[in-house]
Amino acid sequence: MKVVVLGTGRMGEGIARLLLEKPGIALAGVYGRRPRPGITDAGDAVGLAGARGTPFDNDLAALLDRARPQVAIQATCSRLEDAMGEIRILVDAGLDVISIAEELAYPACRSPDAARELDALAGRRRVTVLGTGINPGFVLDLLVIALTGVCQRVDRITATRVNDLSPYGPTVLESQGVGLSPDAFAAGVAAGAVVGHRGFPESMAMIAGALGWRLSRIEQRREPVVARVRRETPFVTVDPGRVAGCRHTAVGYVEDVPRIELVHPQQVCPEIEGVETGDEIAIAGEPDVRFAGRPEIPGGTGTAALAVNMIPRVVAAAPGLVSMADLPVPAAIMGDVRHLLAGRRGEVVA
């Protein structure tokens, strides 16, 4: 099973490293958007000795020509618009595509035209395109949907992910307004510079679509988490009264009744003010269901794992644009992926 990785950032490198560890999977090549003069070896491009001898290219078509892969994992961007060019090339070349771009988790939500185009294109080329990741893609949508499966009736869903931004660098911190004054934060939200979490509409639409709810509107709020004590990371110092993070929430309405609430406060050093990180899903209905995990499932590690673990699911799936709710659940790949794919459903293992 030959797989190429698009992206040479932290995520691309993490995915490439994981692919190298999995029996039955070969890292066939790495693509980077930026030209890297003199670099033609993936081992140099992503700094992995195990990738040495594998081609690197910033010309995607040329890389595919050389690598002849069956699957591509895209880790180059967050937005659908930005992802489409590469995906078109991959699908045209007959590859199954797994993207960790947040807007690919459920593109029909914000970009129905592009979603239809992608679905039709993938259908014609008999390949599957999937968006995945920890969030969107798992904690605040797929896991929520699965837990509603034990419910006879669902009245309201609240899913919360409290995480720690301390390991992250300037780009992420700026997108959450970390270090700003509360006024500058408000101005940043208004101007679109303080983005908060990308993926709430996608998660909402995935949940609603799976349950058969028709969302009438989604309300999002981005509020500052104001530090009361000094918080410090290698990348930022937040004095009391300044912004330590962004508390981003979204409420989805079905016929004007709030049915889905997603809560995702992201901040540096939450523990310093007694905030415990974690994931929590609470479903009010028949029966009530509440599941929680502490600390939160780590975003970077988990997203790389999901992208790789979904390979056998995407290879076995029917053609088209799909979401995590359309495929069997992911599973850690602990055996040879070729055996997993050859395994008949219901086969004897013991």
Added chain:
Amino acid sequence: MKVVVLGTGRMGEGIARLLLEKPGIALAGVYGRRPRPGITDAGDAVGLAGARGTPFDNDLAALLDRARPQVAIQATCSRLEDAMGEIRILVDAGLDVISIAEELAYPACRSPDAARELDALAGRRRVTVLGTGINPGFVLDLLVIALTGVCQRVDRITATRVNDLSPYGPTVLESQGVGLSPDAFAAGVAAGAVVGHRGFPESMAMIAGALGWRLSRIEQRREPVVARVRRETPFVTVDPGRVAGCRHTAVGYVEDVPRIELVHPQQVCPEIEGVETGDEIAIAGEPDVRFAGRPEIPGGTGTAALAVNMIPRVVAAAPGLVSMADLPVPAAIMGDVRHLLAGRRGEVVA
């Protein structure tokens, strides 16, 4: 979408009641194993006013002839051997089948020949056969598998379900040895009268199959939960020193390394000795993952919900014998099931 229910016990009645509530689903008939002289109406057979006018029969073929359903839900038994006769008739009649028989959750594990026969039969008739339920089928297997999906590596899985047997009547209590002396409990285990939980091998095999582990052996232990204080339910009184329940555990080995541990102590009045009920999944690996819910997802309500909520998944599935790990996750049906089935993957909902 016309659905028949097999079984007139507590589960059959609960499933029939839920089917009546779901738009786009019609309860088309109820089958009971025991003849009920003079009763031909499902409303009388299961005591549901909403089912009045729907046929009841203890001749399955005759019921199918009259009801002309597309899907059957089987709630008549626990064991595969006992379930096969009815399933053969249903599959022959061209119905998709959802069974809550514990051994149907992953029949290939203990009955590979029957599993192959069923898979071939379902394939020939172009229908799908699925086993589901809270346990096996969800908490100690599907949910575990889904959570491993965020892992780059899994070293060991421990999944625990602590529940309360207080609502249950004599049949269930006897199967867990409730009320016995510890000596009589040990004799009951040896004689096969104290069964403990049905479904550990199925859950183990489902997990191992999904991850690509090959189980070399499964060790099961049934130990008495001995009461230290008096425990009382409407059905039983347990004096100190007597057995309040069965602590059933199973360990699955991969190449002689214990990899999967499932723990399911079932007892009456656990709270009286400070035992909190709940479900908990702990995965040691990269990363570690821990998710827990308290109290436990209720078994009866949850199993009825899963059986009904899997209808659109089974109708859309490829033919054959499948497990919960082969299909998209269940979701509570909160809209018209016909719309859910007509919904294209990735369709706009908001």
